[in-house]
Amino acid sequence: MVAVPPIQRSKSLHEQTYQALRTSILSGDFAPSERLVETQLAQQLQVSRTPIREALRQLQKDGLVTSDGSGGLQVTSISVIDAVQLYDCRLALEQLSVAGACAQATQRQLAQLEDYVVQAEALVPGKSPNLKVMQLLNLDYGFHRLIAESSGNRWLVGLLDQVFDKMALLRVQTTQHNPEVLEIRIEHRQIYQAIAERQVDRAVAAIRSHLMASQARVVGEVQQLSTANPSSLPGDVDLLNSPSLEG
Amino acid sequence: MVAVPPIQRSKSLHEQTYQALRTSILSGDFAPSERLVETQLAQQLQVSRTPIREALRQLQKDGLVTSDGSGGLQVTSISVIDAVQLYDCRLALEQLSVAGACAQATQRQLAQLEDYVVQAEALVPGKSPNLKVMQLLNLDYGFHRLIAESSGNRWLVGLLDQVFDKMALLRVQTTQHNPEVLEIRIEHRQIYQAIAERQVDRAVAAIRSHLMASQARVVGEVQQLSTANPSSLPGDVDLLNSPSLEG
DNA sequence: ACGGTGCAATCTGCATACAGCATACGTAGC
DNA sequence: GCTACGTATGCTGTATGCAGATTGCACCGT
Incomplete structure (x- = not known):
């Protein structure tokens, strides 16, 4: 046979x-x-x-x-409010994600994670900025998703995927391409290093500051976009009453 | 008209x-x-x-x-491992839930929350224990769901609902009726009071200890059940390697 | 000119028919 | 008796037909 x-x-x-x-x-x-x-x-x-x-x-x-x-x-149309709330959910879940990854990630997964970081850092500035940002965001998605997988928590991966989908939807609906996103490469390396060294507290702190910075970038950009072009987007209200990423 | x-x-x-x-x-x-x-x-x-x-x-x-x-x-068949992981997800989300509720809950919602607590405390011990536990679990569900709604985070409610569904599934598949669940009434009151007084840290700590205790109850009961009746349930392995509710 | 009514086009919701596939069973050959 | 093949049955996947509802428009009356 x-x-x-x-x-x-x-x-x-x-x-x-x-x-x-x-x-x-x-x-x-x-x-x-x-x-x-x-x-x-x-x-x-x-x-x-x-x-x-x-x-x-x-x-x-x-x-x-x-x-x-x-x-x-x-x-579905994603508003700024939705974006803030989705980031809140994402932070809650990804803290669990990195904690699990610290405890459970295999050597192979750690190597893959580092690869994502290196690839992002290696993106040459020569290319068209938009293409570069696009590639960077793909690497960002892969990085975060692999961390979730590394936690070994199958349900966590599913829940996070749902959040990621909606954030991707927000992105295409607002065509974000803020140059500040390049910052995530530094933040990613910090997260990776903390996980690789199995330092839970540092990893959790790193993911938190990464996501809070991302949230601020996105909100800032979307609001700027909606003031430049009013009434093109829903949910353009002040966000000060939101609990937004506390705790 | x-x-x-x-x-x-x-x-x-x-x-x-x-x-x-x-x-x-x-x-x-x-x-x-x-x-x-x-x-x-x-x-x-x-x-x-x-x-x-x-x-x-x-x-x-x-x-x-x-x-x-x-x-x-x-x-779908829910294993003990799934239960642990689901509780991890649930804790991550419900910490956000109570934090949001502390900041956003209306007076009306607080009153409803207290009603849930009071109703649970008022359950007379005379009734058939199983019926009483069933009613208590329904009140438990309503209590937690209302907290999530009170946070004002629409996506959080959806994500938590999914987790709740699977935990309900686990429950019917294992027919849990541990007498210790009566403890949740005390824990609920503590959560409610912290939210009503808008004390975020206390509320988060309360939900955490509540869910960790629940997780321990469920795991203990399911494992006891699966040792009494081996091979009737999937995923009967040791749980010591899980990151389980840390952080 | 304006408001209202009726009609036509279009779309969704549902049922049903048919084809392909998997599984179980029976049977023939060894 | 056991294995292997053929067949029958049941289930899923897909297409299509039909009924009810909605929307937009045209026509008519005022």
């Missing part, structure tokens, strides 16, 4: 549809408040409405699409 | 189906590892397979049902 690898079975259409729509949404391929019409999507993706509907239900659970009152669906 | 109230429109079948199945699952109406067959469910609920499928996709996203390898779905 020779070792015959199992044939690659293409995933179900509703799964592929889900991935395709999710990617499109997170790439900003849909205009804000554009209605997602099943028949149109079905025609574009060349499938029937049935897998489309199932994919849309999943996206709805993800919070990436929202019912618009009477049956219709549209891409 | 007299005020005519809008007619009550019954929700869509897939929504009703979702609610019905969710309730059934969290009530333990399905045998562990029993396969959920679309056609059977459709026949029982007297609807076609289409709304059933949409409801099942949602439940899958909720983590309440899981694919069993080849297309089939079954109720």
